[in-house]
Amino acid sequence: MDQPPLNWYKLNLDESSLGNPSLAGVGGLIRNDKGEWIKGYDRAIGLTTSVAAEQWALGDGIKLCISLKIPAVITDLDVQLVVDLLEKNDGHPNGIGALVSDCKAGLREIPMLQI
Incomplete structure (x- = not known):
């Protein structure tokens, strides 16, 4: 993992599934x-x-960053x-519009962000 610059934080996330679609x-x-x-998270x-x-992984990570008041991610x-x-x-395919909207809203709450 590359370390972020001074006063920044790195959010590493991943998903795992047995197929597409499948249990994830x-x-x-x-x-x-x-x-x-x-801090870490999983579910x-x-x-x-x-x-x-x-x-989902991104949304959970964003919420965690916001709860920890991390300003630069x-x-x-x-x-x-x-x-x-x-x-x-x-619009978004496969009915994931709510997930995308939640991620976008959360991303707006982080003052400095790089994806």
Whole structure:
């Protein structure tokens, strides 16, 4: 894992599924600019697609950053489609519109952000 710049935090997240769609779980962790572990999270999602699971992982990570009042966050996403969905302003495939909207709302609450 690359360490973030001074006074920034790194949100690493991932999803795991047995198929697409299939049972899935998500998790992640936050590290500071020294590479030290700050907080982690995980949970089972249930039956979903890999794109929806990645949205869940991002949403959970964003909420954790907000609850910890972290002002500067860098995160890497494994799925380019998730980044594309965050940049679009129209409808979303597979009924994941609520997940995308929640992520967008949370991202607006973090003052400095790099994806």
